[in-house]
Amino acid sequence: MSLISLLDVDYSIGGPLLLDGVSMTVEANERIALIGRNGAGKSTLMRLMVGELKPDDGEVRVAGGVRIARLEQEVPAGAEGSVFDVVAGGLGELGAWLAEFHRLSHAAEFDAEAMSAVQAKIEGAQGWTADQRVAETLERLGLDGDAVFGRLSGGMKRRVLLARALVSAPDVLLLDEPTNHLDIEAIDWLEGFLKSWQGSLVFITHDRRFLRALATRIVEIDRGSLTSWPGDWANYERRREERLNAEAQENARFDKLLAQEEVWIRQGIKARRTRDEGRVRRLEAMRVERRQRREQTGNVRMDLAQAESSGRKVIEAKDATLAYGDRVLVRDFSTRIMRGDRIGLIGPNGSGKTTLLKGLLGELAPVSGEILQGSNLQVAYFDQYRATLREDWNALDNVSEGKEFVEVGGRRKHVLGYLQDFLFTPERARAPITRLSGGERNRLLLAKLFAQPANLLVMDEPTNDLDVETLELLEELLGEYAGTLLLVSHDRDFLDNVVTSTLVMEGGGRVGEYVGGYSDWQRQRPQPAPAPAAAERPAAPKATPAPAAPRPAVRRLSYKETQELEKLPARIEAMEARMATLTAEMNEPAFYQREAAAITAHAAEVAALQADLDAAYARWEALENPQ
Structure with missing residues (x-):
């Protein structure tokens, strides 16, 4: 059953159509990833689905009784008060009454008249079940309803806003960059939560691992057109x-x-x-x-301004302890960072990554121990909050700072031409910075950063709001960078593709050091062994070492399993050929002119075939590596 249908929808904001005669459906229990270049129209498409925008032409149909909720990129205006107030706000006027009841019931002085009035309103709207739903949603997402929303971290605010979207029990949930400002632990939690959530999901993300984990279908917006693909990123x-x-x-x-x-x-x-x-x-x-003809949007052309090489030893920490106020965040930390190292910093929000960075850069003196910076360091800093951009300057002024030319990659470039390498037209380069999108601001910050001669790059969450093409180019550039890199990121693929080692905030002031990226850390990190119950703990003799566990023998395949393994490649090839045919049919303009039942059956076949393919690949791997 189609929950939402877009039929030949046009939408423009000036210039070429942002959406040009697009058609698509959202089926029950689908998880659709919307992808495309910055400015392609992904967020606009979501706003059309939820009814915040009306199409210039065509039609958006929502099936009767279908509820839609949307989680925006930014914190909405008016989201203040307690966590309970913000979450209940997802229920509209009824939510406001529930929030008032919650406030009155927790007030120091009991106001019987006001309490009676708000109770009557709630009972008249049969709203007590909604109050219970708010409480259940808060519990399910691990939120304290009495906490002050404004004092929460960015990641916790995102979790509260997700609860606000979920409390209306939507049939379709729209998420716009849900992983922005979340730490890795929160992203893992969100992945698991959304996998188990019963409903349809449409989401926009730059996080490729998050996309691969969730998407059952990928819908790409490119030059006003939609193309649908099965949810297999590599395919x-x-x-x-x-x-x-x-x-x-x-x-x-x-x-x-x-x-x-x-x-x-x-x-x-x-x-x-x-x-x-x-x-x-x-x-x-x-x-x-x-x-x-609408040409494909060009790619960003990135290059780094060259600086003289730093000394061979860039930073050395010896038993350093760092504190923020009275709170010790890094304890007895030692490391040596050499020229050319690319170091990733991993840890929950508030664990001390920024404090560690400031200590390494010499901006914060250690409480004890010492941190020494090497010779001839030239530092360029990428700030995730974009505080280094002046709001009263346009993009051109932010990069040029009064100069007409910049020296990048050993070549002298006019500032306007340099900004065009970052996809800024002359008009956008001269436009007030307040009119730039999040992706444009990130590209501008990269342009400003790379125009500064530097041999030590410090990048704090550089991937937020960047499209995948720009992300991959940034990965390539940083992989070839001859200087030293300190990178804070919650994008697991980006860490894997860029860094050579990781510093991990492990709690209690401990900082672990591991070779490789995020996946390497996951393999190397110590796994806490479950402690046996007190009654089961034997008093083992101290002098006797535990015998080494015998290595398990490799199981040989049976004759039937050997035959199955031989046939699997041909079976997978046939399924992939069928998938290619089904995908090609979905990409035909006439596909969405079929009967709704035929479209639903087609989508169901694609989903079933994708599940069979996944199972076949898993079986192949199991037979190739028998335990």
Whole structure:
């Protein structure tokens, strides 16, 4: 059953259509990832689904009785008071009455008249079940209803706003960048929660691992059009590359034919004879088609300003203890960072990552021990809150700071041309910074950062609001960076692809040091052994070491399993061929003109086939590595 249907929807905010005749459906229990370049229209599509915007043309249909809730990127205006107040606000007027009842019941002085009035309103709306739902939602998400919302961390605020969206018991949940400002522990929690949530989910994310864990379908917005893919990120990347290559070849063939026709028309009056009027009309039509072609958005072109090399030893800490106020966050920490190291910092929000960074950079003196900086350090700092951008300057002024040229990658560039490498048109470069989107602000901060000669890059959450293409380019640039990098990030794939070692805030002031990225840390981290019950603890003799556990023998496959393993590759290949056919059909413009039952059946076959493929791959791995 289709819960939401978009039929030939157009939407524009000036210039080319942001959404151009798009059609799609949201089915029951689907988890759809919306992807596309910054500014492609992902958030706009969500706002159309929830009814906050109306299409210029076409229709958005919501099935009768379907409830939709949306979690926005930013904290909405008016979200204040206690956590209970904010969560209950998701119920509209009834929520306001419940919040008032909650406030009165916790007040120091009992106001019987006010309490009686608000109780009557709630009972008249049969709202006590909603009050119970608020309490259950708070408990389920581990939230204290009496806590002051304004004093919470960014990650906890996101969790409260998720509770606000869930309390209305929506059939469809829309999440816009839900992992922004969440630490890794919170992202893992959110993944698990959403996997078990019973309902349909449409989400926008730059976190590729989060997407791979959740999406059953990927919908890409590109130049006003929608393309639907099964929820397999690797398959999407492969097939998208094939499509773009085919598109480039077709465009090149068309442009060559158009050039030939332009030569022909300029040969003289002979071309305009009556018998050639059809050819002239075809040329005019080709010119119109070429003018209407929407080129793919260009990629950011990144390069780093060169600085003199730092000394070989960049930073050394010896038994350093760092505190924030009276609270010790780093205790007896020692490390040595050498030129060319790329260090990732991992830890929950509030665990002391920023304090550790300040200590390493010499901005915070240790309580005990010492931290020494090497020679000839030139530091460039990327701030996740973008505080280094001046709000009263435009993008051009923020990068140029009064200069006309910047020196980047050994080349002298005009500032305006340099900003075009970061996808800023001259108009956007001169526009007030307050009009820039989150993605544009992050690109601007990267442009400002990379224009500064530096041999030590410090980057605090640089991936927020960046599209996947820009993320991958940033990964490539940092991977080739000859200087030293200190990186705070909660993007697990980004850490895996960039850093050479990690510093992990392990609690109690301990900082663990591990080789490799996030996945390497997960493999190396010590796993706490479950303590046996007191009655089960034997008094083992101290002098006798425990015998080493025998290595388990590798199980041999049975004849039936061997036959199954031999047939699996051909079976998987056949399923992938069928998946390719189904995907191609979904990408045809006429697909969404079919009967609703046919579309639903098609989507169900895709979902079932994807589940079979996943199971086949898992079985293949199990047979290849028998335990």
